Amino acid sequence: MEALGVFIEREIELVSLTQQDDLATAVLRKKDGSEETVHPHWVIGCDGAHSAVRRLTQTPFEGASIGLSFFLGDLEIEGPDSPGDELSIHLSQGDVVFMGRISDRIVRLIVALHGQKEEDVRKELSIEDFQSAIDRVGVRVTVRGAEWKTPFHARDSQAKQYRIGNVFLAGDASHIHSPVGGQGMNTGIQDVANLAWKIAAVSRGADRALLAATMKNAAKLAAIC
Ligand SMILES: Cc1cc2nc3c(=O)[nH]c(=O)nc-3n(C[C@H](O)[C@H](O)[C@H](O)COP(=O)(O)OP(=O)(O)OC[C@H]3O[C@@H](n4cnc5c(N)ncnc54)[C@H](O)[C@@H]3O)c2cc1C
Known part of the structure; x- marks a missing residue:
């Protein structure tokens, strides 16, 4: 530019x-x-x-929630489902956990859950919140720490x-x-x-x-x- x-x-x-x-x-x-x-x-x-x-x-800005919440973060995790040097995707009844290893220590996680209310998604996402989102999909990993993490609730809206x-x-x-x-x-x-x-x-x-x-x-x- x-x-x-x-x-x-x-x-x-x-x-x-x-x-x-x-x-x-x-x-x-x-x-x-x-x-x-x-x-x-x-x-x-x-x-x-x-x-x-x-x-x-x-x-x-007119529109409404579509009931879909995301939890994003670069996390330290351990457990049998921790990915190696590959992308891994787990699905359960429309909910999704996506994992991609970034370094020996850090894995990028994206969790998408259906049937969520906008007001239930907290601005400050705790490790426990992240863990229970992962547990809902049945993925066997434990979150030990986070470099960053953020929640996001999807809306359909138009000016x-x-x-x-x-x-x-x-x-x-x-x-x-x-x-x-x-x-x-x-x-x-x-x-x-x-x-x-x-x-x-x-x-x-x-x-x-x-x-x-x-x-x-x-x-x-x-x-x-
Ligand atoms: C989980 C997730 C996955 C996504 N995946 C995709 C994908 O695969 N493909 C795709 O096409 N899109 C994807 N998107 C959507 C994409 O990220 C957004 O549509 C895009 O970033 C919007 O760009 P934008 O420039 O309009 O707004 P933003 O990226 O939000 O940028 C707005 C900018 O304005 C600045 N700003 C705000 N207020 C002020 C102010 N008062 N004064 C000055 N500056 C201000 C902000 O700091 C920011 O830099 C995804 C979104 C999410 C949440």
Whole structure:
């Protein structure tokens, strides 16, 4: 990107966003707490499932839980079902434990359980929670420690609008669905590849109607997913 003259600034948080006429006003907070105000013509909110752009534009995120919870982590485990130098997958009535060895000590685990309520998935996932998720699938391993671990509950949700004036939502900020099928990132990249060339063309004088077509196609794509 730098070769193309695009520089990424990291650890900068969008804290406020308003629009007037054709210009947005965005307040950005840096790591040292200082703030900068910018006035972009276009804003693309690619800021994930908990999107600040979506919140700041008061765009509803409509949808519901699909009852599927994931427990992810890099764990120290032992027991007869610990994988060697291979990927291993255990299935039990639709629940899944996936294990892949990363080093002599650490194994990446992904556990997917059905019939879960969103409120039952704790923000702080304990080793005991992880162990009982694994036990439910009947995999014979004991968790001894974790480098990191995190829970995740799948929802099907879509922003009511993908465009609010000159502000657009893309990626998980605009639509989320089950990770099964591996299409979340893929659809997000397609959203933005499509949007980016159209914004570039409109900025160079193309008809603004081009951008209306983007929104129709993005909504269709999300509906298909
Ligand atoms: C278990 C699991 C497995 C998955 N497997 C696949 C797969 O196989 N294939 C696939 O295509 N997809 C997969 N996905 C989905 C994929 O991870 C997401 O769809 C994708 O990462 C979304 O990208 P994004 O850029 O839209 O959002 P994110 O990756 O969430 O990025 C948003 C960024 O915005 C930043 N941000 C948030 N708020 C602010 C703010 N106020 N100011 C500035 N920055 C902010 C965040 O720090 C973050 O860097 C999977 C997801 C999960 C949970």
